[in-house]
Amino acid sequence: MQVDIWRIPDEELSPVRRVCYEIIKVASLAIRFFTTKRVVNQASALTYSTLLAIVPILAVVFAIARGFGYNKYIEVWFLDSFSSQPQVAEVIVGFVNSYLVHTKSGIFLGVGLIFMLYTVMMLVNNIELTFNEIWQVKKKRSIFRTITDYLSMFFLFPILIVVSSGLSLFLATMANSMDDFLLLGSTLKFFIDATPYFLMCLLFIALYVLMPNTHVKVKNAIVPGILSGIAMQMVQFVYIHSQMWVTGYNAIYGSFAALPLFMLWVQISWTICLFGAELTYTSQNLDFYDYDAHTDDISHRYQLMISALLMSRICRRFADGKAAPSADDLRKETGIPIRIVNDLLFKLAEAKMVIEVSSDEKGATSVFVPAESLDNLSVGVMIDRLEAQGSWKLDLPLSNLMNAEWGRAVVMRMGYLKQAKDVKLEDLVERS
Structure with a gap:
């Protein structure tokens, strides 16, 4: 019931x-x-x-x-x-x-x-x-x-x-x-x-x-x-x-x-x-509250996918010269719960992927626009910036702990990000 x-x-x-x-x-x-x-x-x-x-x-x-x-x-x-x-x-x-x-x-x-x-x-x-x-x-x-x-x-x-x-x-x-x-x-x-x-x-x-x-x-x-x-x-x-x-x-x-x-x-x-x-x-x-979920309950991989969905809508609207979307606009377009939309937009803004524009500081008319040129905003750039978020790092002698396989893994990751950078976020959405 x-x-x-x-x-x-x-x-x-x-x-x-x-x-x-x-x-x-x-x-x-x-x-x-x-x-x-x-x-x-x-x-x-x-x-x-x-x-x-x-x-x-x-x-x-x-x-x-x-x-x-x-x-x-x-x-x-x-x-x-x-x-x-x-x-x-x-x-x-x-x-x-x-x-x-x-x-x-x-x-x-x-x-x-x-x-x-x-x-x-x-x-x-x-x-x-x-x-x-x-x-x-x-x-x-x-x-x-x-x-x-x-x-x-x-x-x-x-x-x-x-x-x-x-x-x-x-x-x-x-x-x-x-x-x-x-x-x-x-x-x-x-x-x-x-x-x-x-x-x-x-x-x-x-x-x-x-x-x-x-x-x-x-x-x-x-x-x-x-x-x-x-x-x-x-x-x-x-x-x-x-x-x-x-x-x-x-x-x-x-x-x-x-x-x-x-x-x-x-x-x-x-x-x-x-x-x-x-x-x-x-x-x-x-x-x-059709879905009772929070970003803390979502896997990192799924967060990246949803972030790409949100970024693609924001970039496509900007490329087509349409009005910048609000958090509620993105919710309606994607069906993603509003709490998850707000949390991920906050993370994207911290990662310098989007900029929140509001005529009212309390957020009545907040909209989101790309933070830089669309040519620079790709899937690889988004993943790299989101995963680099944070100011605290362990000061460990990592050079003494790494071997040849570590170097191979790093090269493979760099190649993965390089390939992902060829996929523009705006291209994830069909042109209207």
Whole structure:
């Protein structure tokens, strides 16, 4: 039955059954990737990074807010957001205020600011690397885009907090003044109660779309973002209403119990976040999983053959004066799964066989063109460059280990590559 679900054409299914099958496929793939890729371990690593960076991050946020006169809004928002962790929230606010008091002398604008920004960027970089691994993206942001993207997100964060806090206060004031209007008052109270859910869902959707260094469609991030936001609010609700369950735990550890409970809460939060990222990835790439294979599972000989197929299409399009193909164009032409296409194109680009051209660094319009003249691009050149990839070599006295048969083998290999260089990659495809 599992094979049937994956192999039945959509044309043979009713709209309702097609949607049900897609939900089952997305959920099953997300759960499988979540377990096989050890995402829980990645959530643990992000938990550790969050604990290291939370005080410096909030210190910068509070400092920016105080510069605009919004420090009270920030503190109220933070305490409300950590209502399930009141002891931890008070301790962190105390640390932040103490940190800022000791940096008023001007150090905050020097070494302190550099250290805090470095801590923030390292945390966000770890988040991006985790998301890129989920999305199987190997290309990192450039240094310029890293600095601009990270800092823009970081400095917009307190502004969004102030706006959302102000909106909540405005709605609360309006609701209190409309008690006489039964319908309007209850409607506003509903919106006030739903505001945390809406903001949390919006935060997750933005994170799933913006954080990976690839093009993520907003429509594929909406449902995972909503599910993650609701799950986070449910975790908050369960934690707040389950304090009686941890009474014995508090009796043993005392005030120190707040730290492991806070770490557990952060761990669960990152686990929810990363599972939502897996859902987003599988939702967008569901059509590409007819074959569940990866380049690590393919023999070296077969990788060379598939690379030749991809290179032949790229070179033939270039020779015919047609538009350069994208990774998805090559997938459609050859039937090769998109993950294998992306992996091999990355290796071909590293081997200086192709050049990735994109007007958008996140890859929305990436196309691939030959890296040099077509006369130089042959099967032999491709094999030689792909097999020569790598920067680490053993410094061994090979001359002492080789004999006449070694020399004969080397000559035979050189002859093989010379013959393969006579086969142009563009000639592997019939002219249109």
